[in-house]
Amino acid sequence: MTLLRALYCLLLLLSWPVKALEVVAHSSVSEEQLSTSQLRAIFTMRQTRWSDGQPIQVFVLNSADEQHIRFSRNYLKMFPYQLDAIWDRQRFSGIGSFPTQVQSEEEMLLLLKQTPGAIGYLATDKGSPAVRVVVVHEK
Amino acid sequence: MKNSRQFYLLISLCLLPLSIQAESLSVHGFLAQGLAQAKKSNAVNNSGDLSAALTEVGINANWKVSSRLKLSGQLVYLNGGNRYPEGGRLDYLFLDISLLDDFDHQLNLYLGRYKNQHWLYSSTRDVPFTRPSIMLPQSIYYDAFRDIAVASDGVAIKGYLQGSSGELEYNWSLGATNITKAQSQILLSPVVQGEAKQKFVHQASLFWQSLGSQATYGISLLDSDFSYGAADFDFFFDADLTVQRFMLTWRYQAEKWELAAELMQERLSIKGFYQPGFRRDQKGQGGYLLGRYQLSTKLSALITLDYLTQNKNDKRGSSLPEIGIPAYFGYQQSIMFGLSYAFAKNWQWQVEHHWVDGTGRLSPSLIPDLALNNQRYWQVWALQLTYRF
Numbered sequence: 001m002t003l004l005r006a007l008y009c010l011l012l013l014l015s016w017p018v019k020a021l022e023v024v025a026h027s028s029v030s031e032e033q034l035s036t037s038q039l040r041a042i043f044t045m046r047q048t049r050w051s052d053g054q055p056i057q058v059f060v061l062n063s064a065d066e067q068h069i070r071f072s073r074n075y076l077k078m079f080p081y082q083l084d085a086i087w088d089r090q091r092f093s094g095i096g097s098f099p100t101q102v103q104s105e106e107e108m109l110l111l112l113k114q115t116p117g118a119i120g121y122l123a124t125d126k127g128s129p130a131v132r133v134v135v136v137h138e139k
Numbered sequence: 140m141k142n143s144r145q146f147y148l149l150i151s152l153c154l155l156p157l158s159i160q161a162e163s164l165s166v167h168g169f170l171a172q173g174l175a176q177a178k179k180s181n182a183v184n185n186s187g188d189l190s191a192a193l194t195e196v197g198i199n200a201n202w203k204v205s206s207r208l209k210l211s212g213q214l215v216y217l218n219g220g221n222r223y224p225e226g227g228r229l230d231y232l233f234l235d236i237s238l239l240d241d242f243d244h245q246l247n248l249y250l251g252r253y254k255n256q257h258w259l260y261s262s263t264r265d266v267p268f269t270r271p272s273i274m275l276p277q278s279i280y281y282d283a284f285r286d287i288a289v290a291s292d293g294v295a296i297k298g299y300l301q302g303s304s305g306e307l308e309y310n311w312s313l314g315a316t317n318i319t320k321a322q323s324q325i326l327l328s329p330v331v332q333g334e335a336k337q338k339f340v341h342q343a344s345l346f347w348q349s350l351g352s353q354a355t356y357g358i359s360l361l362d363s364d365f366s367y368g369a370a371d372f373d374f375f376f377d378a379d380l381t382v383q384r385f386m387l388t389w390r391y392q393a394e395k396w397e398l399a400a401e402l403m404q405e406r407l408s409i410k411g412f413y414q415p416g417f418r419r420d421q422k423g424q425g426g427y428l429l430g431r432y433q434l435s436t437k438l439s440a441l442i443t444l445d446y447l448t449q450n451k452n453d454k455r456g457s458s459l460p461e462i463g464i465p466a467y468f469g470y471q472q473s474i475m476f477g478l479s480y481a482f483a484k485n486w487q488w489q490v491e492h493h494w495v496d497g498t499g500r501l502s503p504s505l506i507p508d509l510a511l512n513n514q515r516y517w518q519v520w521a522l523q524l525t526y527r528f
Binding site: 037038046048049051055064069079082085089092094095 | 146165169171199201206211212213231234235237240242243245247249257262263266269297299301302303305306350392393394433436491498
């Protein structure tokens with residue numbers, strides 16, 4: 001009986017809809033694809049300009065948010081606490097800055113639409129034709 | 140205050156929001172207060188009683204002058220008892236010039252009082268919630284050297300190279316730190332009358348992380364010369380000192396835990412000081428292994444093993460009794476257990492206990508305090524509440 005219950009729970013977990021994520025940028029961003037290491041350089045706030053010279057504006061969700069955790073692990077190959085530590089180190093040693101933290105994916109979409117040079121991430125069903133999806137490949 | 144002109148410059152920088160657009164200026168800071176006690180040693184104070192000398196207050200500002208130029212600075216007030224001089228200091232103030240900002244290569248030049256970026260915690264040891272423990276492993280992060288090791292006046296570069304196989308961080312710096320009388324007294328002896336100077340400190344470091352790996356490997360080199368100019372009436376004599384450090388770094392970060400280690404060999408050469416013509420040239424060795432485990436999203440546990448010997452050819456200081464110094468001044472080894480509790484956004488408690496054998500990293504460094512540090516085994520504990528903004 002216990003085994004059956006465990007199997008049932010496992011099936012439930014496997015069938016739970018996990019939202020796929022996409023890296024999304026403002027329509028003014030000319031880059032259509034980025035490598036994992038380039039994406040890391042952007043989200044660790046080391047890379048501050050796009051190739052056309054436009055300033056990069058980084059938007060993230062709260063570090064404890066499920067989508068942020070998924071983005072960190074799947075796209076950046078990092079854990080959220082590593083990102084937090086890098087941002088803290090840069091902010092308190094004067095050599096970098098923090099990304100802008102947003103409260104929800106709706107706010108993220110709004111800011112990605114409105115802010116030239118912006119980059120963030122959204123669930124695939126939250127996207128909009130007004131923003132550009134950036135393809136990320138592992139080099 | 141190390142330099143009053145720079146102090147007023149930073150104050151002006153902090154007041155600039157009135158005239159500068161908000162997005163080009165950011166101001167942050169922290170406040171921390173704690174309690175500490177070290178019976179049977181002068182690690183915290185001379186009496187061994189419970190002490191509130193565990194205060195750290197800091198404010199920093201970062202002003203984006205243009206897309207390639209920034210100005211950054213941080214003022215701190217510290218009271219760490221005997222660990223370092225009490226008072227305010229300008230921790231750093233530098234111009235940050237972006238030389239390269241490509242997708243695969245970023246390079247920045249820092250001019251002014253730049254922070255030491257060469258060790259795992261050297262750039263964040265002065266900010267309570269960015270370091271793993273209240274008191275860092277003394278083999279590498281010797282508190283008496285704190286002000287000399289945190290920042291220097293000069294020039295530095297920092298670069299990142301991103302390739303298909305991983306990421307390389309490289310750092311280089313050349314500068315010097317002004318040593319105050321209070322610092323000389325903690326570092327050398329409370330009765331020094333003359334003037335200690337750092338002639339230069341030259342450092343370089345490399346850190347490598349393979350893509351997809353959670354392991355980081357690093358190497359750093361330090362070369363620094365100091366001088367001591369005796370006063371007309373002084374217990375000590377003119378001296379030249381050289382410190383050279385070679386260090387290897389390793390860190391592995393998993394989802395719930397991390398391990399970090401730094402191992403070093405440090406050469407200390409002394410000419411003069413105790414007597415005219417005196418010469419000593421010896422190599423010390425040391426390092427630590429640090430383990431952290433995330434018990435929950437708010438609570439983490441930390442354990443550190445730390446080891447230092449002043450002389451690799453006499454690891455237990457057995458020759459020191461010949462000159463009237465107990466052997467336990469030749470080394471220091473300890474185990475530390477600590478907890479960090481981030482109970483609310485921007486708030487954190489830290490508590491830790493160190494069990495120590497040896498007094499090789501108690502101040503002063505060159506003239507050991509035999510009266511206060513008369514026990515081979517001693518302990519220190521500390522508790523600190525931190526807020527950041």
